[in-house]
Amino acid sequence: MPDVLTSLPWPTGPSIAVFGVAGVLTVLGSVRLVALGDTLADRTGWGEAFFGAVFIGLATSLSGIVMTAVTAAADQPQLGYSNAVGGIATQTTAVAVADAFHRRANLEHASASLSNVLFGVLLIVLLSLALLGKYAPDITVVGLHPASLAMVAAYLGGLHLVRRSGASPLWRAVATAETLPDITHEHGSLDRTSFSRLWVRFAAVGLLVSAGGWAIARAAESLVLVTGLSAGFVGAILMGAVNALPETVTAVAAVRRGAPTLAIAAVLGGNSLDALNLVVGDVAFRGGSIYHAAGDAQLFVTTSALFMTAILLGGLLVRQAYGWGRLGFEGVLLLTSYAVMTIVLAT
Numbered sequence: 021m022p023d024v025l026t027s028l029p030w031p032t033g034p035s036i037a038v039f040g041v042a043g044v045l046t047v048l049g050s051v052r053l054v055a056l057g058d059t060l061a062d063r064t065g066w067g068e069a070f071f072g073a074v075f076i077g078l079a080t081s082l083s084g085i086v087m088t089a090v091t092a093a094a095d096q097p098q099l100g101y102s103n104a105v106g107g108i109a110t111q112t113t114a115v116a117v118a119d120a121f122h123r124r125a126n127l128e129h130a131s132a133s134l135s136n137v138l139f140g141v142l143l144i145v146l147l148s149l150a151l152l153g154k155y156a157p158d159i160t161v162v163g164l165h166p167a168s169l170a171m172v173a174a175y176l177g178g179l180h181l182v183r184r185s186g187a188s189p190l191w192r193a194v195a196t197a198e199t200l201p202d203i204t205h206e207h208g209s210l211d212r213t214s215f216s217r218l219w220v221r222f223a224a225v226g227l228l229v230s231a232g233g234w235a236i237a238r239a240a241e242s243l244v245l246v247t248g249l250s251a252g253f254v255g256a257i258l259m260g261a262v263n264a265l266p267e268t269v270t271a272v273a274a275v276r277r278g279a280p281t282l283a284i285a286a287v288l289g290g291n292s293l294d295a296l297n298l299v300v301g302d303v304a305f306r307g308g309s310i311y312h313a314a315g316d317a318q319l320f321v322t323t324s325a326l327f328m329t330a331i332l333l334g335g336l337l338v339r340q341a342y343g344w345g346r347l348g349f350e351g352v353l354l355l356t357s358y359a360v361m362t363i364v365l366a367t
Contacts (some may be wrong), residue, residue, distance in 0.1 A: 032246055035239035043085075049228045053270060056222045058279050063215060071282075071315070074179065074289055076223070081293040082226060085258055085300050088317075092301035097313035100305070103259040104297035105318065108325040110261055111287050111294070112269035112332055113358040116351035118283050120274045127348070133181050133281055139288040141332035142178035146171050146295035147326045153311030165309040170300040175296055225367065250317060253365045284336070291329070317365060324361045328354055 030038075033037035061071035084107050119127040153167025161169060213221075270290075274283035302310040314322075335350030347355075 029098065030239060030246075031243040032242075035242045035246075043256065046260070049225050052225050053222070055273075055277070056218060056225065058274070058277060059213075060222060060280060061282065063218070071285075073100040078226070078289075078293055081290050081350065082299070085297055088301045089295040089304045092304035092310060093306075095148065095305075095307060097257070097301065097305045097310045098315055098318055099254065099300060101310055101314050101318045102254070102302040102321060103299065105147070105150070105292050105322045105325050107258065107294045107297075108143070108291045109321060109328055109358060109361060111291050112325065114271050115284065115287055115332055116347055116354045117268060118271035118275045118287075119347050120349045121272050123166060127275065127280055127283065127351075134185055134340055136281065136288060137333065137336050138178070138182045138185060138243050139292060140329060140336065141286065142175070142182075142290060143292050143295060143329050144326060144333070145174050145178070146292060147172060150298050151266065151319070151322055151326075153309065154314055156311075158312045160309065164174060165311055167309075167311055168302045171299055175292060178292075208272045214308055216346050250322040250365070253317075257362055257365060265343050268366060285345065288332075289326075320364065321361065326359060328357050331357070 045134075058073070059070060064071065084103060087103050088100040090100075091103065100297065113129065113267050149167050149171045151286075156165070156167060159166070270286045271283040274280065274286060298310060305313065307313065331350050331353050338349075340348045354364055
């Protein structure tokens with residue numbers, strides 16, 4: 021049976037317009053998410069790193085989840101796969117963008133925390149499992165490849181370890197004059213807003229940010245069908261850029277609010293949830309395992325995302341106070357890596 025999405029692609033003009041409109045809504049919603057999330061992190065006592073990685077990460081990842089699900093269900097598994105891992109690569113590059121707005125010192129120096137380091141390790145584990153899924157036997161359990169089940173288990177286990185390590189950490193980042201600790205501070209009128217109302221507003225803005233997910237997926241599929249562009253380029257670069265806008269804007273807004281820990285947490289948390297987009301795509305794709313549907317372009321982007329995550333993790337551990345041209349060494353390497361990835365996919 022022909023799929024409605026596949027049989028009726030949008031023209032190129034409207035498809036491009038959808039990307040632009042979704043981008044504007046994402047920017048406005050993400051700025052508001054930071055203010056609400058920063059307040060809730062203090063009011064709940066969960067801290068910027070955990071709240072940013074889990075709740076802001078979830079809110080900013082909803083649109084990407086919808087994109088991957090829609091494209092995989094429309095028999096475009098490579099497009100859905102590319103969106104998930106391409107978003108991770110783009111969002112990791114967003115750290116370098118946010119670093120440019122942090123004038124005091126290198127962002128990774130100011131935001132080093134055990135939680136952020138552990139979320140970086142968790143992301144490496146999830147991406148590695150996705151690669152292993154490609155080379156594991158092509159079998160399913162209750163409609164899912166075992167790699168999907170392993171990724172969900174790894175994510176839940178990772179969250180448990182992060183929460184438990186925060187209670188009595190055996191590793192701490194050394195405080196310096198440029199370190200901005202995660203402490204409770206005033207939030208203006210939001211401090212006078214009831215706890216339940218804050219959660220309602222946070223959920224509503226999260227839904228607004230995710231509302232364009234279906235339209236973005238539809239537009240991306242149309243671009244592949246009408247223009248002949250590869251699924252790897254459209255998914256990883258175009259969809260990945262829109263997918264990464266919430267985390268990018270959130271990171272920059274958090275830095276400008278003096279919450280660098282929240283900035284890094286939002287990126288790493290959003291990336292971990294984007295890795296789980298592959299599980300969503302595996303559920304939606306009825307043609308087999310989404311991991312085995314991945315081609316060379318998808319594997320290249322996955323490996324690039326792994327490489328970039330390792331660079332970011334190195335930056336959090338080394339904590340270079342001042343680096344190359346207002347950026348730490350990791351910021352320069354992240355921008356270079358993303359540029360190379362884009363050039364390779366475009367050729």
